[in-house]
Amino acid sequence: MVNLVDKNVLVIGLARSGISAIKLLHRIGANVLAYDGKEKENFENQIVDLMDKAAFHFGDFDYTILDETDLVVISPGVPTDLPFVTMARQKGISIWSELELAYKFYEGKLIAITGTNGKTTTTTLVGDIMKAFFEDVYVVGNIGLPFSEVVLETNKDTVVVAEVSSFQLETIEQFRPDISAILNITPDHLNRHKTMENYIESKKRITLNQTKEDVTILNYDDLHIRGVRDSIPSKMFFFSKTFRLGEGVYLHDDFINIIVNGSVYTICHVTDLKVLGIHNVENVMAAVAISVHMGIPAPLISKAIKAFTGVEHRTEYVTTINDVNYYNDSKATNPDAAIKGIESMIRPTVLIAGGMDKKNEFDEWIKAFNGKVKHLILFGETKHIIDRTAKKYNFHNTIIVNDLEEAVGKAKSLAKQGDCVLLSPACASWDMFESYEARGNLFKEYVVRTRL
16 A cells, blocks of 8 residues: 555546545545636535545646645546646656556455446446455446545455546556456547547556456457457457357357356356347456456356346436337447447437537448438537538438437427437537436436426
8 A cells, every 4th residue: 555644645626536536535644635627616516525635726727736746646537638737747746547546545356347338337247246246346437436435445355346447547557457358449539549549558558567367358359459469468368249269258149158267158148138239248248257257156147147237328218108219328428339329229210419529430320320210319519510421421311409408309209109219429428418427317307208
């Protein structure tokens, strides 16, 4: 464990992970200064219980702060190329993510899962499996519960399952999972990472400190992952929906099987799954691989998988109104995730999409409509960008609206018996909402209102 008693620690960013970092730092005796570029009135509710734990600074950054700073803890939403972050680095000040901070105080087993899509579903499922076998399990990270919020309640017998984003991985230092997983890599967050090469490298950083004593679970079918696997330092174990592997998890005749140490186990048939889509079959296979390497018996893994109903905001069934099914896929914050949402639908679809512009391209998503999408309702920053892309591929049934409430009302008027309405934005939520959860919850609220 690191000793931060009486050290001057600057926490940048006052979202949930920043607030959790402040609480942890206060408990271990650090002197905390918290900074956010927004004005103080935006945080009155968040900081009311923190005034005795930290000093606060808002608005324009005061560079003299760095003269007295021993350590910077940066929230994942804060770009690492901001001028004051760059200056801190030039002064030799360590810059940690909240994830790295928590790791410094952790002694138990650590499973860390990253990838462009499927992280939340896989992390949740792995957490369910771990809880069926181990007594002390926490599911943390990008999934909503910051690691630093619970780390001081853990011990050497604890198992932590962490969903980890590329933003968090940018500023790790010693973070070392016993088991890591890279589920897939497709273009995303290029407004932050600038190039696809940078984005791939950020995902690979989950293995940075691993050794041959550790395990990395990899998607054998993903070409970007194939391109980096030779430089991964840990023992690799693969899953594939396409190839029957000599050792690994594979799909054969719609059965999920695993070969490990020469033994073959059948986990389940895909019809046993309560989650929709081939992407969720991949998520399940990754969870199987992780769980076997944690020593969990195959029958227990199978039982937990068959009981798993998925996660909120990911092709989540909302309700049926006049034989129209409504689904909330608000967590589809990039085109590849939204493709998986479309592929999961078995009815003609009225699709609601749009949001913050992350500089992604929408061509492959539009081409994936494949006759399923009857109407495309667009809102948010990207509405005109997506509209132009759709028309480029001769999809002209687009409607541009002002907000999500109008989108739901328009979808209700367009959907016929036997159709479905799907919110699958293909974009981040931050142009109009504080999170994809807020967007998804509001969608569900508007849908329920249409029943009245």
